[in-house]
Every structure is written in structure tokens, then in C-alpha cells.
Amino acid sequence: MPEPTPNSSTTSRLNKRMAELGLCSRREADDWIARGWVKVNGAIAPMGLQVAPDARIEVDPKARGQQREQVTVLLHKPMGYVSGQAEDGYQPAVVLFQARNRWQDDRSPHRFAPAQLKGLAPAGRLDIDSTGLLVLTQDGRVARQLIGEDSGMEKEYLVRVEYGAVTNGVQAAFPPAQIARLRHGLSLDGQALKPAKVDWQNPEQLRFVLTEGKKRQIRRMCELVGLRVVGLKRVRIGRIHLGNLPVGQWRYLAPGERF
Structure with a gap:
């Protein structure tokens, strides 16, 4: 007898389920699945797999290692910078993420590296004529927490x-x-x-x-x-305050800090 087809009303795509469980972002999940780093009920998962709510999802330690290297940056955005992509001749705030702009009082153990710019994106907007705390992150879990559909972050x-x-x-x-x-x-x-x-x-x-x-x-x-x-x-x-971070400077979200 053939195996029953999973009911689409009770299953969801694996990448969506992984994001719902807070394991990673959907994009990150797709990368991990493509690398063969995700198993569902003991078997390596193919792309596009539909999973039941009670499916056992395992993630290779390599994925966790990659995740630990991701950074989240807290920037005091000045006026005149856009949050996301450059527009109308204005520069994106991410251009301020340079070693020389790191706040001297930042006590995070992270060391600045140009590779940290890869995938670093704003988790939320701050208008060009507004200033203050802007979060830039490589971590899809942080982005989902701050700007996901179900986010109620203050x-x-x-x-x-x-x-x-x-x-x-x-x-x-x-x-x-x-x-x-x-x-x-x-x-x-x-x-x-x-x-x-x-x-x-x-x-x-x-x-x-x-x-x-x-x-x-x-x-x-x-x-x-x-x-x-x-x-x-x-x-x-959330629980992260701008504090004394100077305008135009940034610091890392420290280990143990939570939104």
C-alpha cells in the first residue's frame, strides 16, 4: 500500500518551520538544507520538504558554528543616511560600519572584520531625517524577533x-x-x-x-x-538602549545581551 500523502493543511515547508522554531531565518534554513546540514526524522532533508508539526528536526553542528560567527551591530544613525539600500544620492547607514567608527567603550570580544559586512542588513527602518538606534544584523533570528510578522517588540x-x-x-x-x-x-x-x-x-x-x-x-x-x-x-x-553610544558610531551586541 502506498504511503499516505502529507496533508498540506497540517504541514508546512521545512524552512518556514525552522524559522517558527527560532532555529534560523528562512534564507538561512535554505542554505543549511542545500548543504545537507538538516535532517528530518533521521534523514537528510531535500529542498522544499513539507513537514508535520511533530517532525524531529536536527541541525548539523557546522550550522551552529556558522551561526555563532554572525554579528549584530548597534549603530547610532545620524541624519542624512538611509536605513537600507542607497537612494536619491544618500548613503546607506551600513557604510558607517568601519573599524574607525567603533565606539571606544565597546567591551564586546568580537573583532571587526570586513567579512562581517556580508549579509549585514538593517532589522527595521529609521527615516533619513531621524536619528538614534538602528540594528544591523547577519542573524536571521534577530531580524525575525525585531521585524517578523508576529513581532510585538517595543x-x-x-x-x-x-x-x-x-x-x-x-x-x-x-x-x-x-x-x-x-x-x-x-x-x-x-x-x-x-x-x-x-x-x-x-x-x-x-x-x-x-x-x-x-x-x-x-x-x-x-x-x-x-x-x-x-x-x-x-x-x-526591546531591552536594548541607545545609552551613551555617540552619533555615527557603533558597537556589537554583546554575548548575553537580549532584545
């Missing part, structure tokens, strides 16, 4: 605003009901935004904590309630 921003002609004492002039709308009640691109934490840090500056990242989200939220953003800085992602 990101904290300090946002300097003006209200009409008011540039000083904005807090006193701005209606409290509009702060409530910033916290919950706005929509962008036809979709309701998730609740946000929004509070005054000082009379001209708001503190935003978001768990989503639509394009230019904070600037567009502020426009909807009559505020104009004149300065925006990201100071935290």
Missing part, C-alpha cells in the same frame, strides 16, 4: 514637536484629548493603529513607545492631530 522614541505657531510650551497649548487619540484611535493606510504609549517628556518633547513600524508612522500620526515633528530619535528597542 520601540521607544523621543519626539520634538511644534503646534501651529507654537514652538515653546507646546504641552500647554496642545489639547489633552489629542494625546488620547495618539495613544489609540488613529488609522494609517486604512488600518487602525495598535495602541501606543505617548506622554510628555518636557513641554516640547513627546515620548512614544510603539509595537509596530509603519513607514514614517510617528510623523504621520502627529500630522493627524496637528503637530509637526522637528526632531525624532529612537532610544530603545
Whole structure:
């Protein structure tokens, strides 16, 4: 009697399942499968394999060794740099990942090597006219944690605003009901935004904590309630704070540090 065909409604592609289990990214999984580094139920897995939820997945130690060499970089992005690919004559932030820009107080045991640029990509956006914490990583697990479909990672921003002609004492002039709308009640691109934490840090500056990242989200939220953003800085992602990292410099995510 022929073997029963796996039910596609209860199985998933092996690379997707490996990403769901936090083993690696889908792209990384494809590389490992192509190298013969992945076994499913004791057999070397072919590309495109569908697996059941209870499938036993084993990864060759060579893959773990490769993963340990991957780096994650925390950069204090200046204004005038784009997060991803170069555009409109502006350089990508990754060009700042050079030995001379490493923060002198970085205590990570990692040594800078040009090979670390391979596959180093931003895990999230930070607008060209915004500054602050930008994460660059070779590690698909980190990228998925920060920007995956199911990510609810908190990101904290300090946002300097003006209200009409008011540039000083904005807090006193701005209606409290509009702060409530910033916290919950706005929509962008036809979709309701998730609740946000929004509070005054000082009379001209708001503190935003978001768990989503639509394009230019904070600037567009502020426009909807009559505020104009004149300065925006990201100071935290999850448990990682920008801290005293100088503008234009970077450090490695240290062993043991977690988002």
C-alpha cells in the first residue's frame, strides 16, 4: 500500500518551520538544507520538504558554528543616511560600519572584520531625517524577533514637536484629548493603529513607545492631530538602549545581551 500523502493543511515547508522554531531565518534554513546540514526524522532533508508539526528536526553542528560567527551591530544613525539600500544620492547607514567608527567603550570580544559586512542588513527602518538606534544584523533570528510578522517588540522614541505657531510650551497649548487619540484611535493606510504609549517628556518633547513600524508612522500620526515633528530619535528597542553610544558610531551586541 502506498504511503499516505502529507496533508498540506497540517504541514508546512521545512524552512518556514525552522524559522517558527527560532532555529534560523528562512534564507538561512535554505542554505543549511542545500548543504545537507538538516535532517528530518533521521534523514537528510531535500529542498522544499513539507513537514508535520511533530517532525524531529536536527541541525548539523557546522550550522551552529556558522551561526555563532554572525554579528549584530548597534549603530547610532545620524541624519542624512538611509536605513537600507542607497537612494536619491544618500548613503546607506551600513557604510558607517568601519573599524574607525567603533565606539571606544565597546567591551564586546568580537573583532571587526570586513567579512562581517556580508549579509549585514538593517532589522527595521529609521527615516533619513531621524536619528538614534538602528540594528544591523547577519542573524536571521534577530531580524525575525525585531521585524517578523508576529513581532510585538517595543520601540521607544523621543519626539520634538511644534503646534501651529507654537514652538515653546507646546504641552500647554496642545489639547489633552489629542494625546488620547495618539495613544489609540488613529488609522494609517486604512488600518487602525495598535495602541501606543505617548506622554510628555518636557513641554516640547513627546515620548512614544510603539509595537509596530509603519513607514514614517510617528510623523504621520502627529500630522493627524496637528503637530509637526522637528526632531525624532529612537532610544530603545526591546531591552536594548541607545545609552551613551555617540552619533555615527557603533558597537556589537554583546554575548548575553537580549532584545
